[in-house]
Amino acid sequence: MTDPVVITGRAIVTPLGDCLESTWTALLSGTSGIGPITAFDASGFPCQLAASVSGINPESLDLPRRESRIMDLHSLILMKCAQEAMRDAALSGEGDSGLEIGFFAGIGMVDYRTDDLTGAVSASLDETRQIDYQRFYERAYQEIFPLWPLAMLNNIALCQVAVKLGLRGENSVFSPHGDSTLQGVWEAVDVLRNGRNQQVLAAGVAEKISESSLARGLLHGFINVRDSTHPCRPFIRDNAGTVLGEGGGIVVLESLSSAASRDRPAQVAISGYGSAFGQADERGFCGPSEEAIAQAMAGALRSSGHTFEEVDLVLTHGEGSPYADRNEIKAIRGLMRGSKSITRIYSSKGNLGHLLAGAPLVDIVLAERMISSGMVPPVDCQGALIEDAEDLLVKDSPSRLNPRVVMVNAFSYEGQAGSLLLEAL
Amino acid sequence: MSSTSVKRRRVVITGYGTLNPLGASAEDTFARASRGESGISEIRAFDTTGLPCRIGGEVNNDWLKPLDTFAPYRKARCGKFSSRAVDMMILATREAAEMANLDQVRDRYRIGCSLGSHGENPSTGEMRFLHRFYHEKTGWNLRELEATGGFSYMSFLKRKPDVAPAILARLFDCRGSSLSIVSACAAGAQAIGEAFRLIQDEKCDVMVAGGCEATLNFSGFIGFVLIKAMAEKYTTPQTASRPFDRKRNGFVMSEGAGALILEELEHARRRGAKILGELRGYGDSADAYRITDTHPKGEGAILAMSRAMADGGVLPEEIDYINAHGTSTAQNDLTESRAIEAVLGEHASRIPVSSNKSMLGHTIAAAGAIESILSLMGMQKSIILPTINHEFPDKKCRLDYVPNKARHQPHRILLSNSFGFGGQNACLCLAAWDGS
Numbered sequence: 001m002t003d004p005v006v007i008t009g010r011a012i013v014t015p016l017g018d019c020l021e022s023t024w025t026a027l028l029s030g031t032s033g034i035g036p037i038t039a040f041d042a043s044g045f046p047c048q049l050a051a052s053v054s055g056i057n058p059e060s061l062d063l064p065r066r067e068s069r070i071m072d073l074h075s076l077i078l079m080k081c082a083q084e085a086m087r088d089a090a091l092s093g094e095g096d097s098g099l100e101i102g103f104f105a106g107i108g109m110v111d112y113r114t115d116d117l118t119g120a121v122s123a124s125l126d127e128t129r130q131i132d133y134q135r136f137y138e139r140a141y142q143e144i145f146p147l148w149p150l151a152m153l154n155n156i157a158l159c160q161v162a163v164k165l166g167l168r169g170e171n172s173v174f175s176p177h178g179d180s181t182l183q184g185v186w187e188a189v190d191v192l193r194n195g196r197n198q199q200v201l202a203a204g205v206a207e208k209i210s211e212s213s214l215a216r217g218l219l220h221g222f223i224n225v226r227d228s229t230h231p232c233r234p235f236i237r238d239n240a241g242t243v244l245g246e247g248g249g250i251v252v253l254e255s256l257s258s259a260a261s262r263d264r265p266a267q268v269a270i271s272g273y274g275s276a277f278g279q280a281d282e283r284g285f286c287g288p289s290e291e292a293i294a295q296a297m298a299g300a301l302r303s304s305g306h307t308f309e310e311v312d313l314v315l316t317h318g319e320g321s322p323y324a325d326r327n328e329i330k331a332i333r334g335l336m337r338g339s340k341s342i343t344r345i346y347s348s349k350g351n352l353g354h355l356l357a358g359a360p361l362v363d364i365v366l367a368e369r370m371i372s373s374g375m376v377p378p379v380d381c382q383g384a385l386i387e388d389a390e391d392l393l394v395k396d397s398p399s400r401l402n403p404r405v406v407m408v409n410a411f412s413y414e415g416q417a418g419s420l421l422l423e424a425l
Numbered sequence: 426m427s428s429t430s431v432k433r434r435r436v437v438i439t440g441y442g443t444l445n446p447l448g449a450s451a452e453d454t455f456a457r458a459s460r461g462e463s464g465i466s467e468i469r470a471f472d473t474t475g476l477p478c479r480i481g482g483e484v485n486n487d488w489l490k491p492l493d494t495f496a497p498y499r500k501a502r503c504g505k506f507s508s509r510a511v512d513m514m515i516l517a518t519r520e521a522a523e524m525a526n527l528d529q530v531r532d533r534y535r536i537g538c539s540l541g542s543h544g545e546n547p548s549t550g551e552m553r554f555l556h557r558f559y560h561e562k563t564g565w566n567l568r569e570l571e572a573t574g575g576f577s578y579m580s581f582l583k584r585k586p587d588v589a590p591a592i593l594a595r596l597f598d599c600r601g602s603s604l605s606i607v608s609a610c611a612a613g614a615q616a617i618g619e620a621f622r623l624i625q626d627e628k629c630d631v632m633v634a635g636g637c638e639a640t641l642n643f644s645g646f647i648g649f650v651l652i653k654a655m656a657e658k659y660t661t662p663q664t665a666s667r668p669f670d671r672k673r674n675g676f677v678m679s680e681g682a683g684a685l686i687l688e689e690l691e692h693a694r695r696r697g698a699k700i701l702g703e704l705r706g707y708g709d710s711a712d713a714y715r716i717t718d719t720h721p722k723g724e725g726a727i728l729a730m731s732r733a734m735a736d737g738g739v740l741p742e743e744i745d746y747i748n749a750h751g752t753s754t755a756q757n758d759l760t761e762s763r764a765i766e767a768v769l770g771e772h773a774s775r776i777p778v779s780s781n782k783s784m785l786g787h788t789i790a791a792a793g794a795i796e797s798i799l800s801l802m803g804m805q806k807s808i809i810l811p812t813i814n815h816e817f818p819d820k821k822c823r824l825d826y827v828p829n830k831a832r833h834q835p836h837r838i839l840l841s842n843s844f845g846f847g848g849q850n851a852c853l854c855l856a857a858w859d860g861s
Binding site for chain 2: 117131162275276277
C-alpha cells in the first residue's frame with residue numbers, strides 16, 4: 001500500500017451503548033443487548049424480542065423541529081454518529097472544507113409510520129367506516145405533514161447529515177442490507193485512493209424496529225420464533241434464526257499522508273474488498289450461496305494482496321440462521337484448506353442482534369478496536385456448535401488474539417455477499 | 426484535489442435498452458423523441474379525481490407482454506415477486522444484453538449489476554387493508570389481521586430496493602457485485618457512476634447499470650402532490666412539461682426503465698463487442714444546503730459537472746452538448762442554467778442544452794439511465810434531441826435549449842445531469858467512440 005486509506009474517526013450506537021466504549025466494555029463482559037420489545041405492543045407477534053436502542057433524541061443533536069419531525073430513529077442515529085465521528089477525527093465541514101469531505105452510506109429500509117397517515121385515513125372514512133377515496137383525494141390527504149414524503153425517501157437521512165455538517169463531497173446511498181454498507185465503505189476508499197476527496201465518511205445504519213420491520217423479518221423467515229431463551233446464537237447446530245437489532249455507525253476515512261499532515265493518529269487501514277452474487281436456494285431469498293461468499297472473500301484477499309492464511313480473524317456475518325451460518329462456515333473452511341494455521345471467527349450478533357445495514361459498520365469499528373487492543377470479545381453462543389465452527393469460534397471469555405489482519409463479512413437475504421479487509425499499520 | 430491520480434481502466438458502452446412512456450425500445454424512443462413527441466397523457470392507472478395534477482407518463486401495458494414469453498422470467502417465477510418497475514427493467518436489460526451479446530461473457534463472476542431502484546410503493550388496497558387493523562389509541566390488532574390470513578410476504582419483498590438487482594442478476598446470470606442505489610432522482614446516474622468505478626477498480630469487467638421506477642400509483646404520486654413539485658397548471662397533458670420555459674410550473678411524473686451494459690475497453694475488444702460509446706467520467710456532490718431546496722446558485726450542480734469533467738480529463742470547451750436534468754420546475758431549471766454558465770463560462774452560450782423530460786416526463790430513478798441512452802444515441806446519429814413546449818423564453822434561462830425541433834449536429838463529448846431530492850447530484854461525461 002503506497003498511501004493506505006486509514007480510519008481517523010469513528011462513532012457507533014448499538015443496543016449495548018451509545019458509544020464505542022460502552023459497547024466494547026459490555027461485549028467483553030458478554031452482556032447481551034437483546035430484550036423484550038417495548039417501543040410498541042409486540043404481543044401479537046410470534047417474536048417479541050429485539051436489540052433496541054434508546055435515549056437518542058433530536059434535542060441533543062441541535063436539530064430544527066420542522067426537520068427532526070421527519071427523522072426516524074435511523075436518521076437520528078446517523079446524525080449522532082456523524083457529529084461524533086467528525087469530532088473524533090477533528091474535522092469540520094464549515095466553509096470550503098466541506099467540499100472535500102465525501103459521504104457514503106448503507107441505509108436500511110424506510111417504513112412509513114402508521115400514525116403519519118392515520119389522520120388522513122380518519123378524515124376519509126364514510127358513515128360505514130370505509131375509506132371514501134373521493135374524500136381522501138379532495139381534502140383528507142392534506143392532513144399528511146407536507147414533508148412526510150421526504151421522510152419516505154431512503155436518501156434523506158444522508159442529505160440531512162450533509163446539510164447539517166456541510167458535507168459537499170462525493171456521495172451515494174446504498175440499501176438495504178450489510179453488503180450495501182460494505183460497498184459504500186469501499187467506494188469511500190476508492191474516492192480517497194484516487195484523490196477525489198480529502199476525507200470520506202462511510203456509514204451504515206439499520207432501520208428502526210417497528211411493526212413493519214418485524215413483520216417483514218418474520219415473513220421473510222429469518223427471525224427466530226422457536227427459542228426465546230436464546231434468541232440469536234451464531235454457529236449453533238440447531239440455531240433457529242436471528243433477532244432484529246437497531247444501531248449503526250460511521251468511520252472517517254482518509255489517506256495516511258493526509259492523517260499525518262493533520263497530526264491525526266491512525267492504526268488501521270482498509271485494504272481490500274470483494275463482492276459476489278449467488279442465491280443459496282433457488283426457491284427463495286435466504287442469503288448468498290457458499291460459492292458467492294467464497295468469491296467475495298477471495299476478492300477481498302486479491303485486492304489486498306493477502307492470502308487467507310494471513311487473516312487472523314473474520315468478523316463473520318454470523319447471524320444465527322441455518323443457511324447463512326452454514327454457508328459462511330463452509331466458505332471459510334474452503335479458503336482455509338491447505339492452510340497451516342486456523343483463522344478464528346467472531347460474530348457480534350449474538351449480543352447486538354442483527355443490525356442489517358448497520359452491522360458491518362459496527363463490526364468495522366469493533367475490528368479496529370480488536371486490532372488496537374489485541375482483545376476479541378466472546379461470542380454469545382450457548383449450545384453445540386456446527387462441527388466446522390468448533391475450533392474457530394471465540395467463545396466463553398475474551399481472548400487475546402492480537403489480530404493484525406481482519407476480515408468483515410456481510411450478506412443480504414437476496415443473495416449479495418460482501419467482504420472487507422482491515423489491517424494494522 | 427486533483428482528479429484521477431492513477432491511470433485507470435477505460436469503460437465503454439456495448440449495449441443499451443429502455444422502456445418508457447415514448448417507446449418499448451431504445452430505437453422507438455429515439456425516433457419519437459427526435460420528432461418532438463410527448464409521452465404524457467391523463468393518468469389511467471388510478472383515479473386522480475380531486476388531485477391538482479392528473480397527468481403522467483405511463484408505459485403502455487402491452488409493452489410488458491413480452492415477459493409472458495421470456496423463458497428465464499417464467500422459470501424463476503418472477504411474476505410472484507417482481508414489480509412493475511422491475512418488469513420494465515427486465516425488458517430494458519434484455520434489450521441491452523442482446524445488443525451487447527452478454528451471453529458471450531464466460532466468467533459470470535466478472536459481471537455485476539448496479540441499479541437505481543427504490544422498491545415498490547404500497548398500493549392503496551394494501552394500505553386500506555392494513556388500516557382496518559390499526560386504531561390510533563390501541564395500535565395494531567394483530568389477531569384480527571392474522572384471522573384474515575395476514576399480510577402478503579410478497580408485498581414486503583417488492584418494497585426492498587435490492588430485490589430488483591437480485592432479480593436481474595439471477596435472470597441474466599450476473600454473479601459479480603450487485604448493488605441498489607436509492608438516491609432519488611440521481612439514483613440512475615449514480616448507479617451508472619458506481620458501476621463505472623467498479624470496472625475502473627477491476628472489481629468487474631462488465632456491469633449491467635441503470636435504473637427503474639414506477640410511481641404512477643396513488644401512494645407514489647401523492648407524496649409529490651404534497652411537496653407541490655408537480656405541474657398543476659397546464660392546458661393539455663402534452664404541454665405540461667416545459668423545461669426552461671417561462672410558464673413552467675412543475676415536473677410531470679413518469680415511469681420507465683433504462684439499462685446500459687458498461688464494459689472494460691480491452692474486455693470488449695477481446696470478445697469483439699461493438700462499442701457504442703465511452704463513459705469518460707463521473708462526478709457527484711451534495712448540495713448540503715436545504716433539505717427542501719436546491720442551492721440558488723446551483724453549487725451542488727457545479728461541483729458534480731466539474732468533477733465529471735475532471736474525472737474524464739475533459740476541458741469545458743470540449744463539451745459539445747448537455748443533456749440537462751431540466752425538470753420543468755421553476756427552481757431547478759434556473760439553478761441548472763446558472764450552474765452550466767458557471768462551469769462552462771462563455772462556452773455555455775455556444776452549445777446546445779436540452780431536456781428529454783419535456784417529452785418523457787420525470788422517471789425519477791430511471792431518468793439518469795434513459796437520458797444517458799438517448800444522449801449516446803444522439804451522438805451516434807448526430808442528432809440533438811429537442812426541448813419541446815419551449816414557447817415563452819425565460820429571460821433568466823439564457824442558454825440554447827434546442828427549442829421544439831431536433832437538430833442535426835455532430836457532437837462528440839457531452840454531459841448528462843441528474844439531481845436528486847434532498848440535494849444529491851450526479852453527472853456523467855459520455856463520449857462518442859472513434860476506435861482509438
